[in-house]
Structures are given as structure tokens and as C-alpha cells.
Amino acid sequence: MRPYILIEWNDTKTEAKGWLCVFNLAKGYSGGGIRMHPTVTREEVIRLAEAMAYKRKACENTWQGGAKAGIVYDYKAPDAVDVLKRFIIAMRPYIDAGLAMGSDLGTKYEDVYRIFDELGMGRPMTKSMKNNPIIAKGQENVRKLLKSEYDGFLLNDLTTGYGVAVSADEAWKQMDGEPGASVVIQGFGCVGLSCTHRLHKLGYKIVGIADANCFVYCKDGLDVESLVSNVLPRGEMDQSKFDPSWEVMPNSGWLDVPCDILVPVALEDVINGGNVDKVKAKLICEGANIPVAASADPGLYERGIQIVPDFITNLGAVRFFYTITFGVIEPTAENVIHDIDALCRRNVAKIFEISKATGRYQRDIALEIFEPDTQDEPEC
Numbered sequence: 001m002r003p004y005i006l007i008e009w010n011d012t013k014t015e016a017k018g019w020l021c022v023f024n025l026a027k028g029y030s031g032g033g034i035r036m037h038p039t040v041t042r043e044e045v046i047r048l049a050e051a052m053a054y055k056r057k058a059c060e061n062t063w064q065g066g067a068k069a070g071i072v073y074d075y076k077a078p079d080a081v082d083v084l085k086r087f088i089i090a091m092r093p094y095i096d097a098g099l100a101m102g103s104d105l106g107t108k109y110e111d112v113y114r115i116f117d118e119l120g121m122g123r124p125m126t127k128s129m130k131n132n133p134i135i136a137k138g139q140e141n142v143r144k145l146l147k148s149e150y151d152g153f154l155l156n157d158l159t160t161g162y163g164v165a166v167s168a169d170e171a172w173k174q175m176d177g178e179p180g181a182s183v184v185i186q187g188f189g190c191v192g193l194s195c196t197h198r199l200h201k202l203g204y205k206i207v208g209i210a211d212a213n214c215f216v217y218c219k220d221g222l223d224v225e226s227l228v229s230n231v232l233p234r235g236e237m238d239q240s241k242f243d244p245s246w247e248v249m250p251n252s253g254w255l256d257v258p259c260d261i262l263v264p265v266a267l268e269d270v271i272n273g274g275n276v277d278k279v280k281a282k283l284i285c286e287g288a289n290i291p292v293a294a295s296a297d298p299g300l301y302e303r304g305i306q307i308v309p310d311f312i313t314n315l316g317a318v319r320f321f322y323t324i325t326f327g328v329i330e331p332t333a334e335n336v337i338h339d340i341d342a343l344c345r346r347n348v349a350k351i352f353e354i355s356k357a358t359g360r361y362q363r364d365i366a367l368e369i370f371e372p373d374t375q376d377e378p379e380c
């Protein structure tokens with residue numbers, strides 16, 4: 001499929017530039033997050049929008065298509081939120097027409113929503129949604145739930161990470177893996193942090209974590225509770241709290257150590273044709289969007305390394321917004337988590353069972369099962 005709409009933007013006050021890609025519409029509606037990172041490219045935004053289109057399908061969401069936006073800028077710069085605001089102003093005609101934009105790598109949903117409020121935009125909705133009382137109530141429930149906590153995290157900060165962890169667990173069980181398997185995680189931000197926490201609670205041994213600054217490793221398992229409770233803003237580990245026995249390496253070291261399961265939850269294309277031979281794990285659970293480049297897939301398949309694709313594992317936040325906005329489940333934090341758990345386990349089991357029966361690569365199976373529908377004529 002080709003992307004439906006692709007728009008380029010150039011900032012008026014900085015060198016920042018960006019793109020919005022609406023990959024497909026469903027009932028005239030689409031949505032996805034806004035990413036900010038110095039390495040963002042146009043092609044990346046298109047691929048991310050495509051992955052979002054598949055994710056909607058894997059979420060059983062027939063109301064929304066997939067979109068994504070990306071801004072080439074340093075998310076740590078003091079004026080990063082101003083740049084984000086100018087991007088949102090430029091995209092306003094699409095957002096006002098119902099294109100739902102949220103946060104992604106390098107941006108925070110609180111900032112996106114605050115900008116919507118400052119600009120008096122409300123929450124994105126199509127005309128048919130505005131006239132639907134179930135959706136009006138659902139949006140109020142989303143607002144309430146966004147403030148609720150579960151397991152010590154804000155609900156929206158754990159929905160995706162918890163789904164990634166459960167997907168890894170289900171895949172490992174499908175592979176008849178031994179309990180207490182060792183895990184290396186790349187990324188300790190919104191998704192990586194809660195994923196690490198949940199995998200630890202599920203009995204996995206977290207032996208290595210990489211963030212933007214370093215890779216920390218301990219073959220007997222890191223002290224996850226200490227790392228989680230001491231995390232710094234922007235998903236950086238507090239190195240002053242590291243145990244002296246842990247090995248600290250450059251963050252590229254995350255592929256150099258042995259482990260059973262690899263969970264890339266930071267950037268795209270981090271496993272690629274150039275480094276695929278370094279992968280030592282038996283299973284890769286894609287927590288980030290598009291962390292494994294197409295050039296790595298043949299090498300992984302040939303070596304029998306199993307994979308859970310991104311749009312299956314990291315659909316938690318998308319499923320949360322969908323089920324609550326559209327009144328699919330009763331609006332409690334417990335229901336949100338249980339629903340995501342069940343969906344991730346169901347989808348992972350489906351693709352692994354087919355893979356076991358046919359010997360096919362899990363990504364190929366998932367791309368077939370969850371191929372997005374298109375419907376560009378609005379409902380109203």
C-alpha cells in the first residue's frame with residue numbers, strides 16, 4: 001500500500017523540519033503520535049505510519065486508520081516544546097478535521113494535550129464522533145483514566161510497556177522456554193521502563209539495559225526495582241545508583257552480551273543487516289516501532305530466531321484509547337490492563353501457532369493476518 005497523505009513542514013524559527021503521514025483512513029478517521037528526534041527521516045515517518053495502520057487492525061479497531069508525524073529536532077533542547085507547538089499549529093486543519101495526534105518518542109502526551117488546550121482545539125474527532133454520545137462519555141472516561149495510577153505508574157505510562165512484556169512472555173511460553181529467562185532491553189523511557197518492571201514481576205531476569213548514555217550489564221540480574229525507582233527524566237538511568245559490580249559499557253554494547261530474549265524499545269532499525277549476526281537471543285520482542293530493519297529479517301529467520309512484530313506487542317496505548325473512547329470495556333484501570341494482556345496474548349498465540357504449524361516467519365504471518373483495510377470516504 002502507498003501512504004494516503006504525506007505533508008512536509010519547515011519551522012519558521014529554527015532549522016527543524018517534519019512530516020505528517022496519514023497512511024490510511026477508516027471511517028474517515030486516522031491517528032498516531034508525533035515523534036521528535038534529530039535522526040527522524042521522511043521514510044521513517046512513512047514506515048511508522050504504516051506500522052500504525054497494522055496496529056489499528058491488530059487492536060480490532062475498525063474506527064481509525066494509521067498515521068504518524070515526525071520532527072527533526074533535539075527533544076532535549078530548551079525550545080523543543082515550542083517547536084512541537086508550531087508543528088501542531090501547522091497540522092491544525094487535519095487535526096480539527098479529526099486526525100488524532102498523540103505523543104511518541106521524544107514527546108510527552110501531557111505537552112501535546114496542553115498545546116491542544118492552549119490552542120482551544122479540544123480532542124480530535126470527526127463529525128460522526130462528535131454526534132455520538134458514547135464517544136463523548138468515552139472521552140471523559142479517557143481524561144479521568146489518564147490521571148489514574150496502576151502499580152505505581154500513571155496508567156498511560158504503562159499500557160504499552162505492559163503489553164510488550166506480556167507479549168514477550170506469551171511468545172516465550174509458546175516456544176516452551178524455561179522460566180526465569182534472561183532479558184536485555186534497549187530503551188528505558190515510557191515503554192522500556194514499564195516493560196522492564198513487568199518482565200521482572202513475571203519472573204524474568206533482566207541482565208542488561210541500554211539508554212541514551214550507556215549499557216549496564218550484570219549476568220546475575222540487575223536490581224530492577226532500584227533502577228525503576230531512580231529513573232531520571234527522559235528515560236535515563238541514574239548511574240550514581242548502579243551497583244559497583246555491574247559492568248557499564250557504551251550503549252552499543254547491548255548486542256554483545258548473551259541473553260535469551262532481546263527487547264529493543266528505543267529507536268528504529270537498531271537490528272539491521274550490518275549487525276544481525278551479533279544477535280545471540282532466541283527471541284526478539286519488538287517493543288519500539290520498526291526496531292528491526294527489513295535487511296535483518298532473512299538472517300533472523302535463517303538462524304531460527306523468533307520474533308514478535310511491533311504492531312502486535314506495542315499496541316497497549318492505542319488499544320486503551322480505543323476501548324475507552326468507544327465504550328468497548330468498562331472504564332477502570334484494571335479492565336484496561338486485563339484487556340491489553342488478553343489481546344496481546346491472543347495475537348501472539350495466533351501467529352506463533354501458525355508459525356509452528358507451517359515453519360513460516362512470524363512477521364510474514366502477522367502482516368498477512370493484520371493487513372489494514374482502507375476506507376477514505378468519511379462516514380458523515
Ligand SMILES: NC(=O)c1ccc[n+]([C@@H]2O[C@H](COP(=O)([O-])OP(=O)(O)OC[C@H]3O[C@@H](n4cnc5c(N)ncnc54)[C@H](O)[C@@H]3O)[C@@H](O)[C@H]2O)c1
Nearest residue numbers: 105106160187188189190191211212235266288289314317
Ligand atoms: N510511548 C508509547 O506509548 C509508545 C507506544 C507504541 C510504540 N512506542 C515506541 O516505543 C519506542 C520508545 O518510545 P518511548 O515512548 O518509550 O520513548 P521515550 O522517549 O520515553 O524513551 C526512549 C528511550 O530510549 C533511550 N535511547 C535513546 N537513544 C538511545 C540509544 N542510542 N541507545 C539506547 N537507548 C536509547 C532513551 O534514553 C530512553 O530511555 C519508540 O519506537 C516509540 O515509537 C511508544
